[in-house]
Amino acid sequence: MALVIYHHPTPQFATGEHNLRQVATSIDDNPLLPLAGRLARVRADSGLNQAQFADRLGFPKRTYLGWERAETEPPIGLLRAMRREFGIDPDWLLSGPGDVPRLHVSGMDWERLQGLQEQIREHAYKIGLELSCRQLLDLARAVFEEEPGAEEKALAQMKRALKALSTGDL
Structure with missing residues (x-):
């Protein structure tokens, strides 16, 4: 099982200085990781860097980075922006299946x-x-x-x- 290491500053009053404490959390504990991975995949496939990708979606780079790193939950507007800018199916973005981006189609086959x-x-x-x-x-x-x-x-x-x-x- 892969682990993600989060660093949290120890409160200054507890130790008298700012030390970093490592907290290991399994991937299964962060429900944002699959979404973050799919965002990173679409960005990589687009050939854009993080700043360009965020700009094209209409969000600040810092905000987008939080989503791609699975640190913050994106707003519903991201789904609309991904469909509008890259043609990505919102259902795939939220829940898959798979790693290959599924395009949004207006009509059902x-x-x-x-x-x-x-x-x-x-x-x-x-x-x-x-x-x-x-x-x-x-x-x-x-x-x-x-x-x-x-x-x-x-x-x-x-x-x-x-x-x-x-x-x-x-």
Whole structure:
């Protein structure tokens, strides 16, 4: 498990001087770290330095640095700015999945989702599984929401899981 080291000044009245005390906190203890990592990834992909990136988003560099370092929580306006300036999907920024930035699209690719749902329905039928419409949609969405380029792998994994479910091997 990776550790993040935070330095906090010891109160002057306790020691008579300003010493630094190290406090180790696991990554799991800071819910801002995934968001900070995704911000840093988009910035790196954009080719901008921190000051340029912050300026383009309309925030002071010091404020942006706090977000990228997972020290402060960004405002909701950051989501709008990331979508406006870089085309980044706000849902991906908040919760992923994955490290590859997902672009915000104004329209849903219903044809692709329907195609995935049909592939899953055909596979389930072939192996003797009967799935409800809701189950089909949930499975298709799980594959649909994978990182770009990972759809084939996710679909293959889904088919293996369905096969295992049908044979009782799970």
